[in-house]
Each structure stands twice: as C-alpha cells, then as structure tokens.
Amino acid sequence: MGRIVPRLKDDHAELKRVLEDVRRQGIGTPDGQRTLLAARDLFIDHIRRENEEFYPDYRRLALRDPVRAAMAEQFSAEMVELGGRVLAFFDKYRDGGSGLEFAVDFGRMSALLQSRLHKEEAILYARYEEMASRTAA
Numbered sequence: 001m002g003r004i005v006p007r008l009k010d011d012h013a014e015l016k017r018v019l020e021d022v023r024r025q026g027i028g029t030p031d032g033q034r035t036l037l038a039a040r041d042l043f044i045d046h047i048r049r050e051n052e053e054f055y056p057d058y059r060r061l062a063l064r065d066p067v068r069a070a071m072a073e074q075f076s077a078e079m080v081e082l083g084g085r086v087l088a089f090f091d092k093y094r095d096g097g098s099g100l101e102f103a104v105d106f107g108r109m110s111a112l113l114q115s116r117l118h119k120e121e122a123i124l125y126a127r128y129e130e131m132a133s134r135t136a137a
Contacts, residue, residue, distance in 0.1 A: 004053050005125045011046040012117045018042055019110060027093050027102040040090035047083055051076075054128070061131040068127055075124050082116055085109070 018039040025032035055076055062069040089109040093102055 004049070004057065005129055008046065008049065008054060008125065009121060011042065011049065012121065015039060015042050015046065016114070016117070019113070023106060023110075026099065027097050027106075028099060033094070033096060036090060036093055040087070040094075043083075043086060043090070047079065050079070058124075058128050058131075061128065061135060065131070068131065071124065071127060075120070079116070082112060086113060 018035060022032055022035045022039055025035055027033065027036065055072060058072045059069060062072060086109055089105055092105070
C-alpha cells in the first residue's frame with residue numbers, strides 16, 4: 001500500500017496534462033473529443049483507485065484518530081459531489097459543443113478539479129503519509 005500516494009499524485013499530473021491537451025485541441029475537433037474521453041477514463045480510474053485502495057487503508061490507519069477518520073469521510077463525501085459534476089461535464093461534451101460554452105464550462109470544471117487535487121495532495125495525502133510512516137516505524 002506504500003506506493004498508493006505516489007501513484008495518485010501521478011494520476012493527478014496525468015489528468016492535468018490531458019485536460020490541458022483538451023483545452024489546446026478544442027472540443028470541436030476529433031482529437032479534442034478523443035482526448036476528452038481519455039481524460040474521463042483517467043478521472044474514473046483515479047476515483048476507483050482512491051475508493052478501492054486509498055480510502056480503505058486511510059480509514060484503517062485512522063482507527064484511533066477520530067479527527068483524521070472524519071477528514072477521510074469529509075474528503076470522500078466531497079468527492080462524490082465533485083465527481084458527479086466533473087462526469088456531467090465530460091458527458092455534456094462527449095460529442096462536442098460550442099466553443100464559448102465549452103470554454104466557460106471547462107474553466108469552471110478545471111478550477112474545481114485543480115483546487116481539489118491540490119487539497120488532496122497538501123492535506124489528505126500528507127496526513128495519510130504521516131500515519132503510514134508512524135505505523136511503519
């Protein structure tokens with residue numbers, strides 16, 4: 001389980017890169033649409049990895065720390081809501097869309113996602129690594 005945080009951070013970097021490719025290619029192009037579907041798949045894989053690997057281990061490590069256990073529940077619940085919004089964005093533009101509307105929606109979704117990824121890395125993953133290192137010691 002010790003490699004999960006670096007893997008999740010790699011997911012973040014890849015997702016950011018692919019979303020930038022979508023923005024650069026434009027949703028109206030076949031390449032942009034293919035790249036958008038790839039970004040959607042990356043996002044889903046990342047969420048699956050968090051739900052199946054990260055959160056169960058985080059919860060196990062936080063059994064004796066109610067504050068950190070509550071943090072995991074809060075982050076998980078927030079991700080359910082945010083995940084729905086991000087997937088709705090991907091689904092809306094699956095077959096293309098208008099340039100201006102896409103730009104506005106993309107900017108909104110991108111800002112939400114960037115903020116979330118930063119919070120995960122700076123807070124959630126950092127707390128996990130602290131607990132994991134104490135357990136390993």
